[in-house]
Amino acid sequence: MVQRRFPNPRDLAPLMQFKKPTLNAKKRRLNKAFTIEDLRTIAQHRTPKAAFDYTEGAAEAEISLARARQAFEDIEFHPSILRDVSKVDTSSVVLGAPVSLPFGIAPTGFTRMMQTEGEIAGAGAAAAAGIPFALSTMGTASIEDVKAANPDGRNWFQLYMWKDRERSMALVERAAKAGFDTLLVTVDVPVAGARLRDKRNGFSIPPQLSIGTVINALPRPEWWINFLTTEPLAFASLSRWSGTVGELLDTMFDPTVTYEDLAWIKAQWPGKLVVKGVQTVDDAKKLTALGVDGITLSNHGGRQLDRAPIPFHLLPEVVREVGKDTEVHVDTGIMSGADIVASIALGAKFTMIGRAYLYGLMAGGREGVDKTISILGEQVERTMRLLGVTELAELQTKHVTQLERLTPRKK
Template sequence: MKRQLPTPHDLRPLLKFKKPTLSPKQRRLESALTIEDLRRVAKRRTPKAAFDYTDGAADGEVSLARAREAFADVQFNPSILRDVSSVDTSRVVLGERVALPFGIAPTGFTRMMQSEGEIAGVTAAEAAGIPYTLSTMGTTSIEDVAAAAPGARKWFQLYMWKDRDRSMALVDRAKRAGYDTLVVTVDVPVAGARLRDTRNGMTIPPTLSGRTITNAIPRPAWWINFLTTEPLAFASLDAWSGTVGELLDHMFDPTVTFEDLRWIRDQWPGAVSVKGVQSVTDARKLAELGVDAVVLSNHGGRQLDRAPVPFHLLPSVVAALRGSKTEVHLDTGIMSGQDIVAAVAHGAHFTLIGRAYLYGLMAGGRDGVDRAIDILRNQIERTMRLLGVATLDELTPDHVTQLVRLAPRELDG
């Protein structure tokens, strides 16, 4: 074989030099190809107490691990020779079309994770054409969130407090500010045992100690932002100096019943979604009560450890509510667009992401949330094409097989 040295003319089309990215933040975000990549960046840049509050779950964190295993155990079954030159990721959710089959879930204390907090979340959601849910335990007011993104689809998440008048005052404020859906969370009669928070001495606002100061030294950007922006406070309640668990036990009402939920439903003019549903029986009762959506969720594994896995429960609830006007939404364990596609194929009408967007927030503020949404969008579109479907409505249970890792033990006799 005859050899020769390449000439500059020969090399020119083979070599392309990437234009350098000068912004360190943009370099970090561009290098993140998955939500797990964003999580690793977030862990490096966020003090341990704040990161662990986001990342952790209750007790042994079994519920969270099982939720993620459930998605990992999905087998996709693609169809071939379909025209997927373009795909439509939109659908009508609670009466309005959204651009993607996921929205941002309610997350408390968001400005503790990163100082842009709820404003970064709602403006990113507005840009993406997806709903944003503000938590009762948010750190930006109902009105400020509404003003920051007037074109966003905004939902308000309600915890029923022991002080019912204060709870309904929040509902009235959300109504006046233009929120169109009330998301009532029903799985917090008391706080779960969030052991990471207890071990970290997690308080609101964060308590400075020798350990927290030492942990902060390699994370100066977080502390500079924390100390030079508006002091961290709750948007919906007075200041609190105890732990998060103590706050939840102090505030939340363990006596709430289906009749209370019926009463709340009558107070709200828009759609009502109930989050924290973990059984077919309860889902059926809620549909009969007339709620607009049930959210299958075990609170991201943060309440009852070893609770049912929402993804495992999904097909049974979808079957039980077939023919009902009540939509079935899914939350807990979602870390990729593939997870979202699997949920939709399994029957979920819509999904919510919590940790996935918070990792983006901690990694890069508003730009990081945009990056998290872009990652999920690209994964959803690619997975749909590889499955041979052009719309979400074409996804069916035939496209997914749930491989068995956990199954109830058969008892003799």
């Protein structure tokens, strides 16, 4: 028989300590986020559908994005045990300069549409964390303002080559003058992909009010207040545009760009040059022969060609072929620090986050971006400890197996 007694108040006291409430609503909601998916959920509740879907969506049936994320889920880690992992170093040297973490913030377009602090929040958070920040040609903050927000950190400029070459190179010259150390030339956008969510939402710049837009905005007043009471949306590359996003992209992008154009750009850029949007081993070899400093395996977050190759699957073969001669970076589908660690183990020198950054931005502005970086950084460090490694250079292919789900059918 269990002996029972009346509880002693002194025994209850330690159990009755209540946590002090957090009065700041932003801190309260961000404190509840433990994963990037948590930030995504918060972002969806706080952002109008058209703006959220622009971030969330991909091309056509969105198969490329789903496959990219699935590829990271389909990995198996192989930890080493009984290692001293009391101290872990997540820093490395990328493109000749130090970074504190093995990821940076990818270039994103129309960023102030997602949340009014936009690129300035991203650049400031990157500066505080010691990681690179990449500004898009379609960014909504100027080159000079991003530099002011990240004066001593690493700023990269992402270039879309327009039909108006003089205008394109004028941006490159501004980035060089402002001290940006790396040029990311994106090469997978000869035309805009079919982003059906944007078409169905009528997503345009500036946003057009409709009955549906107003109804969707009612539970999200902070977004509209910020949008209407801050500087009008403007771009690093153009001052105004009236029309859909797809129409803007098709007006600007040049389908005639070739390797010769890339060599011409390289000759004019004084810093490091990375080509973003590489999706085949053959192209990786050609770019390496051209002498670029790095390549980014990417299918544009699934936003261009649907059913495109999965960058994470391409990674091992590309590293084997060109990794000794040029840096290989990877993006698309990264949603956790474990994804980043797996990429480094399979030979990537660096990774970039796009949607994960924007989820944090939409969830809480600058503090939300800080939270994204904190979550990923903690996950990277914890995964390294659990794998039994103390620095990134110790990560090897033996630590990761890519489990097969999609395999080519024999011809």
